[in-house]
Amino acid sequence: MRPRTSSHEIASHSRREFLSISAHLLAGGFALQPFTAAFSQATRADRNVRITGIEVFTVNVTQRTNWIILRLNTNVGISGYGEASLGGRAELAELHEFYAMVDGRSPFAVAEYRAQGRSRAAAGGREIATAFSAIEQALWDLSGKILDAPFYDLVGGKLRDSLAVYANINRATVERTPAGFAETAQRAVADGFNAIKAAPFDGFPALTAPAAEIARAKELGIACVYAMREAVGEDVAIKIDAHSFFDVELAIEVAGELERARLSWLEEPVAPTQTQDTKLIHDAISQTLAGGEFLFGMEGFWPLCENRAVDIIMPDVKHCGGLMEATHIAAIAQAVDVRVSPHNPSGPISTAASVALCATLPNFEILEYQWGEAEWRGTLVEPGENIEGGAISSNGRPGFGIDLNERVLEAHRL
Numbered sequence: 436m437r438p439r440t441s442s443h444e445i446a447s448h449s450r451r452e453f454l455s456i457s458a459h460l461l462a463g464g465f466a467l468q469p470f471t472a473a474f475s476q477a478t479r480a481d482r483n484v485r486i487t488g489i490e491v492f493t494v495n496v497t498q499r500t501n502w503i504i505l506r507l508n509t510n511v512g513i514s515g516y517g518e519a520s521l522g523g524r525a526e527l528a529e530l531h532e533f534y535a536m537v538d539g540r541s542p543f544a545v546a547e548y549r550a551q552g553r554s555r556a557a558a559g560g561r562e563i564a565t566a567f568s569a570i571e572q573a574l575w576d577l578s579g580k581i582l583d584a585p586f587y588d589l590v591g592g593k594l595r596d597s598l599a600v601y602a603n604i605n606r607a608t609v610e611r612t613p614a615g616f617a618e619t620a621q622r623a624v625a626d627g628f629n630a631i632k633a634a635p636f637d638g639f640p641a642l643t644a645p646a647a648e649i650a651r652a653k654e655l656g657i658a659c660v661y662a663m664r665e666a667v668g669e670d671v672a673i674k675i676d677a678h679s680f681f682d683v684e685l686a687i688e689v690a691g692e693l694e695r696a697r698l699s700w701l702e703e704p705v706a707p708t709q710t711q712d713t714k715l716i717h718d719a720i721s722q723t724l725a726g727g728e729f730l731f732g733m734e735g736f737w738p739l740c741e742n743r744a745v746d747i748i749m750p751d752v753k754h755c756g757g758l759m760e761a762t763h764i765a766a767i768a769q770a771v772d773v774r775v776s777p778h779n780p781s782g783p784i785s786t787a788a789s790v791a792l793c794a795t796l797p798n799f800e801i802l803e804y805q806w807g808e809a810e811w812r813g814t815l816v817e818p819g820e821n822i823e824g825g826a827i828s829s830n831g832r833p834g835f836g837i838d839l840n841e842r843v844l845e846a847h848r849l
């Protein structure tokens with residue numbers, strides 16, 4: 436894994452910048468004037484920027500996955516992106532409901548948009564929350580691009596240049612057997628990842644099914660975990676997502692049987708809205724417990740945090756309310772020493788937004804990366820995704836740092 440930027444490196448970088456600015460100022464009083472002129476030009480332009488239109492693109496990834504991408508356009512020719520993907524959904528009509536709240540307005544009015552749309556998003560279902568969050572993302576991307584600053588510089592700057600990522604290998608695993616999981620795990624590790632996640636209990640029967648059927652499904656899932664551990668060795672982190680198939684008793688039993696696999700976390704053995712059950716499991720097992728991928732807002736995450744029912748929360752910028760909400764969610768988690776690993780089994784727009792967000796979070800742990808779904812995924816955006824040695828780096832460009840590659844978009848649009 437690439438080492439995170441040390442505080443020493445950050446300090447020397449800032450010192451270099453300070454010395455460089457000081458040198459400019461010392462070179463002559465006139466050096467100050469172009470800077471002031473450029474600044475006032477920018478602020479004049481900013482006041483006049485208005486949102487003029489929305490475009491929605493559906494990108495077909497696999498038989499099971501589409502990415503829904505939206506582009507907000509402005510009267511100054513600058514565009515910003517957001518992602519509203521929801522599994523296999525091909526469209527999300529709710530985007531237009533929330534677009535109406537920003538049409539003709541300034542892209543800087545994020546707080547105003549949140550004040551107007553947040554209660555509707557909090558009260559609605561997953562589609563409503565996702566549409567609200569996608570427009571919020573695009574407002575930030577636009578704001579950064581107009582001000583010529585990366586997202587993180589609009590909210591206090593970054594804490595790190597590169598972020599740890601783990602490869603979600605679940606969708607790439609077609610053969611749902613120990614050998615199938617072992618094979619994809621090995622390929623992801625060969626591709627440079629040193630942390631992976633899978634959901635080998637997918638397809639688990641209802642808990643009312645005959646005991647023998649449940650026992651068979653349990654044994655198969657456990658065998659898949661141990662096959663992955665054997666395939667990748669001891670140094671690769673393995674995370675297991677249980678997709679809420681269990682109850683408290685079964686979760687504790689399975690966690691006990693998985694102890695020798697030394698998981699780096701167990702995710703959502705029961706639904707994360709079942710706070711008390713999650714807490715019971717948390718206190719009974721030895722593994723780190725993570726969850727919360729579809730929860731909305733601070734109010735959605737607070738019960739897990741307040742009860743310390745999980746060790747790691749997993750807000751998703753596509754569903755939790757957007758980047759500002761995710762920042763607030765991370766802050767309440769920090770207050771109770773809970774870490775943040777954003778959920779992101781998503782396309783490259785959500786990934787770029789998540790990278791911009793995670794660069795700012797003090798309690799960031801690791802970001803999810805959807806691995807092995809489509810070999811062209813990294814080229815849908817320009818510049819392409821920069822992943823190396825188990826880490827993803829920000830490219831330092833304005834907003835989320837990316838534009839759509841129109842040629843790749845046209846090749847895969849629905």
Ligand SMILES: [Mg+2]
Nearest residue numbers: 676702703728
């Ligand atoms: Mg999950």
